[in-house]
Amino acid sequence: MKLQVMLALVVSLGLAACSEPESPTPPVSDAGEPARPAPEAAGEDEEQVAVETDGDGKPERPAEPAAATPLPEPLPTDLWRSAPSELTLGETVVTxxxxxxxxxxxxxxxxxxxxxxxxxxxxxxxxxxMQPLPKLDILRVLLMQGSQQWLVKENLDIRAEGELTLEVSLSEGPEWLPGSAVDIAVLLSYQGEEVRLIQHDVIIGPLRTGD
Structure with a gap:
């Protein structure tokens, strides 16, 4: 009898030693699914990009570049460079x-x-x-020689010679050498529009003493 009791104790001890412990049950969320571990915070070395938003919480678009500033009107020194040597005003050609x-x-x-x-x-x-001049106004006269200029736009002495000629007299200009060439440009107003007229290589004549 004692022998049977001892064998039963040995068998029960052996079974207890061979059995494995059960793994712990993972925590369960309120929805019934296993809870996921919280993500780790971003390290201090990681670059963070800030995005500006407008009042509605939407990301703002980058500002568009400003429109190009219009170029200024040509300077007086540029009047003669693109002007024609004759103009057709209405049906009249002017030089x-x-x-x-x-x-x-x-x-x-x-x-x-x-x-x-x-x-x-x-x-x-x-x-x-031999056609009569149309009605026009002379606004300024520019004389160019190399890098030097003589611009006259105030108190212009304008005289009409009949219907075919309009003369502008200029006096006491720069001391340019006789025999040298000068470009002359005239800025006109015709029917509310500014137009330009030019004459190239006008030679300075000799000294006059009588006028």
Whole structure:
């Protein structure tokens, strides 16, 4: 009898030693699914990009580049560069016919030793085929020689010679050399629109003493 009791104890102890412990049951969320571990916080070294939002919480679009600033109107020194040598105003073709000369004034020149020989000009607007000039206004006259310029836009001395010619007289201009070439540009107003007319390579004549 004692032998049977001892065998039963040995068998029960062996079965207890061979059995494995059960794994712990994972926690369960309120929805009945296993809870997932919380994500780790971003490290300090990771770059974070901030996105600006508007009042509705939507990301703002990058600002569009500003429109290009319009270019300014051509300077007086550019008037003659793109102007034509003749204009058709209505049915009339208008050109320039200019003359340049020097006049000596009884004053001391820039070097302090000689009188000043100042430039004078007669700039004439004329028509072809003996047609009368249309109604127009002369706004300014520009004379160019190299990098130098003589711009006249106030108190213009304008004279009409009949219906075919309109003359602008200029006096006491720069001391340019006789025999040198000058470009002349005239800015006109015709029917509310500004137009330009040019004459190239007008030669400065010799000194005049009688006018």
């Amino acid at each position: 320039l016919n200019s003359s340049l000369w020097l006049r000596r004034l009884p004053v001391i020149g820039a070097d302090g030793t000689a009188p000043s020989d100042l430039l004078h000009a007669s700039v004439k607007l004329q028509t072809k085929e």
